[in-house]
Amino acid sequence: MKAMKKTILMMVLGLLANAGTPxxxxxxxxxxxxxxxxxxxxxxxxxxxxxxxxxxxxxxxxxxxxxxxxxxxxxxxxxxxxxxxxxxxxxxxxxxxxxxxxxxxxxxxxxxxxxxxxxxxxxxxxNESTSDAVDEHVYARVNYIEKTEGSRIVKLKGYNPSDCFVLDKIEVINNGKDVYSILPQMKQVRPDCPMEMLEFEYEVEVPNDLKSDRVLLHVRAMEGKSVNTIFNN
Missing domain, CATH: 2.60.40 (Immunoglobulin-like)
Known part of the structure; x- marks a missing residue:
């Protein structure tokens, strides 16, 4: 009986070991x-x-x-x-x-x-670049996209690193299939840029140009990054 219990215990331990090794x-x-x-x-x-x-x-x-x-x-x-x-x-x-x-x-x-x-x-x-700089534009430091069910208005939320950058324009382009690229372009309004984290919220209306039921919202952000979310079109 002891031998049987020992065998069962060893089998259980073996299964647990396998279960814990990814x-x-x-x-x-x-x-x-x-x-x-x-x-x-x-x-x-x-x-x-x-x-x-x-x-x-x-x-x-x-x-x-x-x-x-x-x-x-x-x-x-x-x-x-x-x-x-x-x-x-x-x-x-x-x-x-x-x-x-x-x-x-x-x-x-x-x-x-x-x-x-x-x-x-x-x-x-x-496409061929027109500048040697990585990212020809400075984009807002977006870190979140807020969506509201049934609305085509989304909110881009985040923090900009200084008050010397202000929003210039938000451009929206698409790939003709299933992606809207949202480009929140910033402009520098003075040369000195003291570090100061400033919260922002920008509203954007998602166009209705693509036929796909589900599209990706691809928001370009500062430092070559992006924020992405699925949007019910």
Whole structure:
């Protein structure tokens, strides 16, 4: 009897050990969003939408390989064994920003999780820059997009680093498919810029030019960053 109990205990401990050791797995991908307006001096981004199949999957990760005009992206997550008692069957959506760095002018083919059942393909166009500076414009330091159900008005919220920068204009462009790029451009009104964090809130009306039911709002922000959210069109 003692030997049987010991055997059962060892089996349980083995299962728990396996349940607690994660492995990296590819995850399902739904969309690749390619914003318009990147030049050959910008830090280029694409946004990948997908989901984690259950709570056994943690921490979406991405790796990028660029060969000529082909961009290969792998999106994975740490997967704990399904015997883990802390893995409810709940689908967890994600929206991951993938940085591609500075790219030459041209058209690019994007493949996410290629040669698997999760494969998705997309495309990206990069324009020729008119300046050597990264980001020809200074954008507001947006860190949040506030949406209201049933309204096409969204609020861009964040903090600007000094009162010497004021909002010049907000430009909205689209990629003709499923992305509105919102560009809150700032202008410097005096040369001296003392550091002073100033809260702001800018309202923008989302156009109704794209036919897709769900679109990405891609807001360019200060220091080559962006804030992204899905908008029911």
């Amino acid at each position: 492995v990296e797995r590819l995850v399902p991908v739904k969309n690749i969003f390619s914003p318009e307006g990147f030049d050959s001096n910008d830090n280029v981004e694409v946004i990948v939408e997908g989901h984690l199949p259950n709570l056994c999957h943690k921490t979406p990760m991405k790796t990028v390989s660029i060969n000529g005009n082909s961009i290969d992206i792998k999106v994975t997550a740490l997967h704990y064994h399904d015997s883990n008692p802390f893995c409810p069957q709940v689908i967890v959506p994600f929206l991951e920003t993938v940085s591609l760095g500075v790219l030459d002018k041209g058209d690019y083919k994007i493949t996410v999780n290629g040669k698997t059942i999760f494969e998705k393909e997309g495309s990206l166009s990069i």
